[in-house]
Amino acid sequence: MCFKKNVSFYLFFLCCVVFTFSQTNGNNQTDLIANRINELSKRKAEDLIYIQTNKDIYMSQEDLWFKGYVLDAQFHVPSLRSNLFYLQLLNDKTEEVVWEEKYEIEHGFVDGHVYLDEKLESGNYTLVAYTSYSFFKNTEEFCAQKKIKIFSVNKEELVKDESKEVNSSKIKFSVFPEGGHLVAGFENKLAFKATDLMGYPENVTGYVYENDSIINTFNTSHLGMGTFKCFLKTENKYQIKVNDTWYEFPEVLKEGKLLHLISQTPKYANFKIARTTEQIGEKVFVRLHVRGVTYKILIKTLESKESLIKIPLTDVPNGVAEVTLFNSSLKPIAERLIYIGLDKNLKIETNLSKERYKTREKVVLKLSIKDANDQPVVTHLGLSVYDKFYRNKVESKNILTHYYLSSQLKGNIYNPEYYFDKNNKTRKRDLDLLLLTNGWRSYQWSESNLEKLQPKTNAIIEDPLIGKFKVLYKEKEPKPYFVVVSSGNQTNNTNFIQVNEDKSFKVSSRFLKIGQRGYVYLKPFGEGDTKDYRILVSEVDSDTITKYKKQKQLVYSFKSAPKSLFKEVTPFQYYDGTQNLEEVYIKKRKTPIFRDKLLGQLDSLQKLEPNIETCVCHNGIVNCKNHCPSFGFVSNNVFDGHKKQLTQEELLELYNLTAIKSFYGKRQFFNMTYDEVTVNDPFPDKRNTLLWAPNLVTDQNGEVIVEFYCSDTNSEFLGVIEAVGADGGLGHEAFRIRVNKHN
Incomplete structure (x- = not known):
């Protein structure tokens, strides 16, 4: 039933992927500009992976449950390119791979579990995922990761805060001209970003000097970022002073064109084009593309030094868009990033049967999914409900921040969840600051970046x-x-x-x-x-993966955390009535070498085969009674009158077999259920994950109902929903459930 539902969901996806290209003029010049980015983006035909886990903090000897979203990088629909999902768990401190297995991707999604061995030390770990279309030799960044924390049940120690003390007097300060460059004779807009040496934002006050005089003062607006404006002249010298440190000013061009964003509404983006020359009737082109797909091209005839142009944003998908200005020779001369449709994500409504629940009580949850136009959407969901104490407060990553920001912009982004929280009134302004700094001249889908890529011939993982x-x-x-x-x-x-x-x-x-x-x-x-x-x-070669991953910048969202984060979690909990043993030694028989039936049968066969080899003593006598004892060495494969047990490698070589590790098997997450009898079971129910449902699919009305039971834990539980809609839309929502023994 689940398989059929997933297939139907994917077929619906294919019907809904519609590419709309709009342009105001169908001449050869606009076609050429459109085709340039569209053809180059084919080199970047790849998958983007997002990893969801059932919680953030684990104990050793637990199962970690995960879901992988393998989506097309351009349209965010499930990808059919890959079938093999290779997952590793790495110890952040030692960089050791402590788990690696293959999992099967089905219609763009994969789910499974990782067993956290008792030998794992307390600390920070990272889940890393690869497919043949997501991990290449020549890509510069890597973002298919999920950070978790593990406590060892064998130790009472807590995970220590491993952040290092940083000299707060030293900062990293950078300036970014809007559009890519500065031009004399105009008021130019510049963005800035200030961080400490670990990448955390710093609030600063700075001064802009023209020759020896201060012409402007600026302050941080949001998370170490801000903007200021300056009217610039070519004959003057400009410098910036921040915290008694002098910084160089970007080069000021004598001639050129500026691209300045004036305002943006859900329907239009309004730009000003400024130029130093007054060539009458000069023609320029403006292209808007999202993730390498051209959606709008406009032609503008410039009649004065400053001209306005309005770009329609209808029928353009949400996400980071690049607006590029071309001159009459079709040369790109300025570029600007904007974000389209910040409020166009999937709307996820959660309806609980009640607000507070008793322990072991049944919970009925109804989910309703709609698009930005309030129309129901067939959606693939991943849902987890877990004790809030197992939420990592450092984590600032979800499916929206991953696909719309982290995978699109250069560098690590501080607290990306902020920009998708409607309670933050200045988030649109602050998101524009992020695009002016993190995305400046390094946008993933820019022509300069795409030209460096080659067609897919350098995959690190082969599939098949x-x-x-x-x-x-x-x-x-x-x-x-x-x-x-x-x-x-x-x-x-x-x-x-x-x-x-x-x-x-x-x-x-x-x-x-x-x-x-x-x-x-x-x-x-x-x-x-x-x-x-x-x-x-x-x-799949783990050493090769490690080699190439070390050559890439690892991108991960982050935010600061309180020092007391891990004091909220008890590393090990004893139940009432538990008797602790001082020490127990358990002896067992020797573990068999062979793990499956086939090799076990072959091992038995080779022991039954007659051994034609014999013992020849130093006198040349075959099976000499004096030098070839009846019990002892008889041949290379015989000990004490019996053939020795071959290793797996020896057995494979003997029968000319090649072994390949298969997909790691699936296991069903255990959902506890109670009835009138079992609800009074005296055995304690200490589940901290109440529900893990990685493959929920809504009906044509965009709805799905799930049921689960509370445990004996008196706590507040956090529900997390990640969603991929049939039109490529994405959604994230969180809700809370309060569980008490006595309501």
């Missing part, structure tokens, strides 16, 4: 996996070869892959799925003895 069929002798003529694929855990599950003429073959996700939670085994098949053939497969 590529194999090579090697023949150990010289062939007289080409022959048909096959690869036999067998599951290690299931019987009568054998498949064949035909080898191509160049001796290559592909191991698709279908084969990785049959060996779920184990291995699939590949064996060469052709004429004659199979020992004449070998199989090589380019598996």
Whole structure:
């Protein structure tokens, strides 16, 4: 039922992806400007991954539940490019990979769990995800991450605040001209950003000097950012002084054009174009594109030094848009970022059956999803309800901030949730400051950045996996070869892959799925003895991933946290009536080497086969009674009269098999239910995650109803909803549930 629903959801997605291109003139010049960015953006055809977890803080020996959203980078619809989702869990302190597995992507979504081993130390960890279309050798940044914190149940110590003391007297201060450059003879707008050496915003007061005189004073408006204006002259010298430190002023051009945003409404963006020359009838072009797709091109004939131009914003998707000014020769001369549709995200309404609940009481939650026009939307949802004490207060990331800001702008963004909170009255002004600073000349979809990219030939992860069929002798003529694929855990599950003429073959996700939670085994098949053939497969290489990831800037949103953050969480909780043992030693039999049926059967077979090797003593006597004892060494594979147990590697080599780790198996999240009898069960219910539902899909009315039961924990629980709509729209919502033993 769930699978069919997901397929229907995806088909609905395909029907709703409509690309609208609008332009005011259909001549060759506008076509050329449009095609430039559209063609270049094809080089950046990739997936963007967002990771949602059931909570932020964990104990070792717990299961971490996650959902991966694998969306198209341009249209934010589920991507069908990738089937293999490679997940790692890294210790931030040691950079050690403590977990890595493959998971199957189904219609752009993937969910599963990670077991947090008891040996994990308390500290900060990062979940990192990769697909063949999201992780490349030549990309500069990487943002498919999720920060978590883990407490070890073996230790009573709390996670320490690892932030370092920073010299507050030293700051990083940068100035960014609007449009990209300054031009003499006009009042120019400049944005600035001030942070400490760790990247946290600093409030500053600064002074602009013209020669030796102060002509302007500026102050921080929001999180270390602000703007100021200056009328500039080419013959004068300009400097900036902040905290008794002098900073260089950007270069001032004698001639040029300025692109200045005057105002913006939901329907229009109003710009002023200023120029130093007064060429009558000069023609310029203005292009607006969002994530590499051109939506508007306008032609403007300039009749004076300053001209106004109004860009329609209807039929343009929400998100960061780049407005580029071209001269009559189609050369880009200025660019400006704006944000479109800050309030056009999916509207998520939560309706609870009541405000407060008793422990073990049933909760009925109805979700209603609508678009910006209040129309119901078929939506794919991820929902978690967990104890608020397991919320990391440092975290400032959700599906909106990830896809609309972090993945679009350069560098780390401080507290991006702020810009999507309607309670912040100046958020639109402050978001414009962010675009003037973080996005300045480094916008991900700018032509200069796209020109550096090459078509997708440099993926680090191959999907499907590529194999090579090697023949150990010289062939007289080409022959048909096959690869036999067998599951290690299931019987009568054998498949064949035909080898191509160049001796290559592909191991698709279908084969990785049959060996779920184990291995699939590949064996060469052709004429004659199979020992004449070998199989090589380019598996996912953890070392290669680490090598290339270290070369990239890791992008992650952040905000400061109180020192007492972790004092709210008890590392380990004993229940009433628990008896603690001093120390227990448990002895067990030797752990078997082989984890699945196939290798176990092959191991048994090789022990039953007669051993043709014999012992020859130093006198040349076969099975010499004096020097070849009846009990002891008899052959390379025999000890004490019995064959030794081969290692997995030795057994694979013996039978000419190649093992590939399959998809990590799925497990259902346990949802506790109570009835009139079990509600009085004396065993304590200490669940801190009440619900994890990663694959909810609304109906045609945009609605879905979920039910779950409270635990015995008296606390406030936080509900988090992440949503992807059928039109590519995104949504995020949070709600709270209060649980008390006695209402």
